[in-house]
Amino acid sequence: MVASLARPEGNLTGVSILTTELMPKRIELLTELVPQAGTIALLVNPNTGAKRMEEMIEAVQQAARVKGVQLHVLKAGTESEIDDAFATLVQLHAGALAVSNDPFFNIRRDQIVALASRYATPAIYAGRDPVPAGGLISYGSST
Numbered sequence: 001m002v003a004s005l006a007r008p009e010g011n012l013t014g015v016s017i018l019t020t021e022l023m024p025k026r027i028e029l030l031t032e033l034v035p036q037a038g039t040i041a042l043l044v045n046p047n048t049g050a051k052r053m054e055e056m057i058e059a060v061q062q063a064a065r066v067k068g069v070q071l072h073v074l075k076a077g078t079e080s081e082i083d084d085a086f087a088t089l090v091q092l093h094a095g096a097l098a099v100s101n102d103p104f105f106n107i108r109r110d111q112i113v114a115l116a117s118r119y120a121t122p123a124i125y126a127g128r129d130p131v132p133a134g135g136l137i138s139y140g141s142s143t
Contacts, residue, residue, distance in 0.1 A: 024063035037095025045102040101126030
């Protein structure tokens with residue numbers, strides 16, 4: 001409907017919580033919070049719509065390139081795959097983690113926050129709920 005959220009150039013009525021669109025900004029914030037992180041991991045759910053996920057990953061990869069950091073995409077669609085993703089994150093020596101907005105990750109919030117804490121991995125989340133649960137930071141709408 002619009003060419004750019006930054007400059008929509010017209011009238012638009014509706015609601016957007018901008019969860020996917022804000023992922024590049026989350027990468028920017030992570031690089032400012034953890035400037036020594038040369039590698040950042042992005043946790044995505046492979047069961048999410050493929051086109052939406054691919055577009056988000058592409059935007060995050062571009063943001064990572066601009067910031068001069070490597071991005072590794074970690075896929076998890078089950079509880080055990082979340083554990084596996086964190087094991088991979090450690091092997092990659094990722095200095096930070098961005099958790100994509102996904103209902104499955106919202107349900108597994110406590111597990112993700114606990115693993116980030118166990119592995120001392122600074123993580124940014126789309127929603128605010130992980131922060132009171134022990135997560136480092138969130139950036140998103142206040143719905």
